[in-house]
Amino acid sequence: MSGVQADLRAVRADVARLHAELVRYNLVAWTSGNVSARVPGGDLMVIKASGIDYDEITADQMIVCDLYGNAVAGELSPSSDTAAHAYVYRHMPSVGGVVHTHSTYACAWAARGEPIPCVLTAMADEFGGPIPVGPFALIGDDDIGASARAAVQAAVMCEDVARSVHLARQAGEPIPISEDDIDRLYARYQTVYGQR
Amino acid sequence: MSGVQADLRAVRADVARLHAELVRYNLVAWTSGNVSARVPGGDLMVIKASGIDYDEITADQMIVCDLYGNAVAGELSPSSDTAAHAYVYRHMPSVGGVVHTHSTYACAWAARGEPIPCVLTAMADEFGGPIPVGPFALIGDDDIGASARAAVQAAVMCEDVARSVHLARQAGEPIPISEDDIDRLYARYQTVYGQR
Amino acid sequence: MSGVQADLRAVRADVARLHAELVRYNLVAWTSGNVSARVPGGDLMVIKASGIDYDEITADQMIVCDLYGNAVAGELSPSSDTAAHAYVYRHMPSVGGVVHTHSTYACAWAARGEPIPCVLTAMADEFGGPIPVGPFALIGDDDIGASARAAVQAAVMCEDVARSVHLARQAGEPIPISEDDIDRLYARYQTVYGQR
Amino acid sequence: MSGVQADLRAVRADVARLHAELVRYNLVAWTSGNVSARVPGGDLMVIKASGIDYDEITADQMIVCDLYGNAVAGELSPSSDTAAHAYVYRHMPSVGGVVHTHSTYACAWAARGEPIPCVLTAMADEFGGPIPVGPFALIGDDDIGASARAAVQAAVMCEDVARSVHLARQAGEPIPISEDDIDRLYARYQTVYGQR
Secondary structure (H helix, E strand, O other), rough: OHHHHHHHHHHHHHHHHHHHHHHOOOOOOOOOEEEEEEOOOOOOOEEEEEOOHHHOOOOEEEEEEEEEOEEOOOOOOOOOHHHHHHHHHHHOOOOOOOEOOHHHHHHHHOOOOEEOOOHHHHHHHHOOEEEOOOOOHHHHHHOEEOOOHHHHHHHHHHHHHHHHHHHHHOOOOOOOOOOHHHHHHHHHHHOOOOOO | OHHHHHHHHHHHHHHHHHHHHHOOOOOOOOOOEEEEHHHOOOOEEEEEEEEOOHHHHHEEEEEEOOOOOEEEOOOOOEEOOHHHHHHHHOOOOOOOEEEOOOOOHHHHHHHHHOOOOOOOOOHHHHOOOOOOOOOOOOOEEEEOOOHHHHHHHHHHHHHEEEEEHHHHHHHOOOOOOOOOHHHHHHHHHHHHHHOO | OOOHHHHHHHHHHHHHHHHHHHOOOOOOOOOOOOEEEEEEEOEEEEEEOOOOOHHHHOOOHEEEEOOOOEOOOOOOOOOOOOOHHHHHHHHHHOOOOEEEOHHHHHHHHHOOOOOOOOHHHHHHHHHOOOOOOOOOOOOOEEEEEEHHHHHHHHHHHHHHHHHHHHHHHHHHOOOOOOHHHHHHHHHHHHHHOOOO | OOEEEHHHHHHHHHHHHHHHHHOOOOOOOOOOEEEEEEOOOEEEEEEEEOOOHHOOOOOOEEEEOOOOOOOOOOOOOOOHHHHHHHHHHHHHOOOOOOEEEEOHHHHHHHHHHOEEEOOOHHHHHHHHOOEEEOOOOOOEEEEEEEOHHHHHHHHHHHHHHHHHHHHHHOOOOOOOOHHHHHHHHHHHHHHOOOOO
């Protein structure tokens, strides 16, 4: 088995597994939503097949595509969002993963076109500032990351703070965190968190 | 085993299994709610027996009825909503499945008699416009579909957008999606989604 | 084994099992909440031992008490709410089960001392009218029923409608259901629901 | 195996196990949040390693630290919150456990800098008054307790009442509980709850 083949196998297994996190954190309903990953060292990406049940996801249903969204092997059709993911990989070389969700609270902010203000230390840690919302586009609402796992983490944390800040504002005004404190929290978190 | 017998067996197994989706998406409480399906090629339908625990649902508890709601075999009583399901099958030949839920957010919109405006791309994809609410009737709040699975999918997506739009409106006005964009999203989704 | 002994064993197993429904429907947090049942044909009741983990509940931890709340056997202390349950059984002979929960939405209505108006057909079916709230008392918030299972069902449905009506009112005024329609729904539900 | 070694092993197993409660009650997202415990009879504490998946937590990933937050054994880095936990143990000898969560509703109150008023009997039982919120600090939002289990219980109950009181206030004013009644409820709960 060549190195690229082994890589493909590992990426497909990883992407299949990450879909379970979307279900666990209630970021998707029915068969909506998907995770994709760039294949290291090739102009390829891996993305979920379209319309697959989350309960039955296997690595075999993760489709290898080129960076224009064309499937390069297999018989299943890739996600209907593939072209949008491919566009991101083609134009943003530092992006290693993209996730598309229907997150309840994040969608509520997005439906109003309103960025989420940075009023929680966890937001400062993770995002280093407000979470912006893009202008309306026919396909939208993706989280990106250095890897597929990082993109899923961003989606999970985004929904978490979208919910807390929504609730905080229902009963009054959240206290702003100063930009200096946000910078300090973000810097600290990049340095001290996780295992080296 | 005749063809009709084999069909009945498959439909009953399918309908039993779909009830688990109502539980998973929190669309029902206790023993409320039910899924039914038209039996292909006969004036028959299959519906859950009344008052059955969701944990213990088996295909044997799915009751075969005629399209006036009379059980044609077995000793269990069919759901107390059977007559309403039967009425739909009798009058709408294109309907293959009906699902009755107590979905929290959808009920909240229905209790105010208010349709859900189409302000999310996922709504445009799935429903192609606002979700209407019927006038008050003693039995009501059913989702229909070309199959039992399609009806359950509609119920799941309906609750999902009912929740997001409810939350969006709590903090301001959602941005409308133009009718042209809704039409384009809906057309695209019918074409590109799922496996051929 | 005498008849009373066999009854006690069955009631204790049933009460232990019903606690899992409180967890499933998120009606309790940590070790709070409890279910009790009257023992048929004796001045006895069965209630959960105090401070027991829901994950580890067994029939052995269900304590047999007299109708003044005194344990009549075993070494575990019964729930700290036992006297309140016993009071109900002593004064209301038709009550066969009592359940005490910390249901989120029901507590929210109760904290304002506000009854839940009957604006959902499911409420009319189950409760036949608004759900009243008692005056403040040092121990309170119990659901009762003809059996322990009926009391748990009432608690589950109460929280379900407390949530939907809360959400309905957040965005406007729910449409009232006429008293005649409520009566008709309630009468129908008592007659046609479940297995004979 | 010495007594201290046996103690360490038991504390690490206990702390590992308690993290599952944070997941069960939705008090954490992704790898955020942590539980720590003081080791009885030594100037030591045990805390989760940084960035560990909740699904895969084992006692081996619970790091033994001194009360300045330095790991005293093993190769994994302790939680990035370790210094804050250590500070509490160093300055508050009666504290046996600390838990750091990202609880949704508690965070919503904290983001507004607003204490939770005591308007539920369950709050009076558990907390004996309003739940205060500390001033903003770069690291914050910890629950403490006489043991790690007591700290987790406090975090669970805190979120539970944060949610109910939030919802109660959305639709009007909760009825205050008099200080006398709060004192009586709290005193009763300390005395009669649980097994002796």
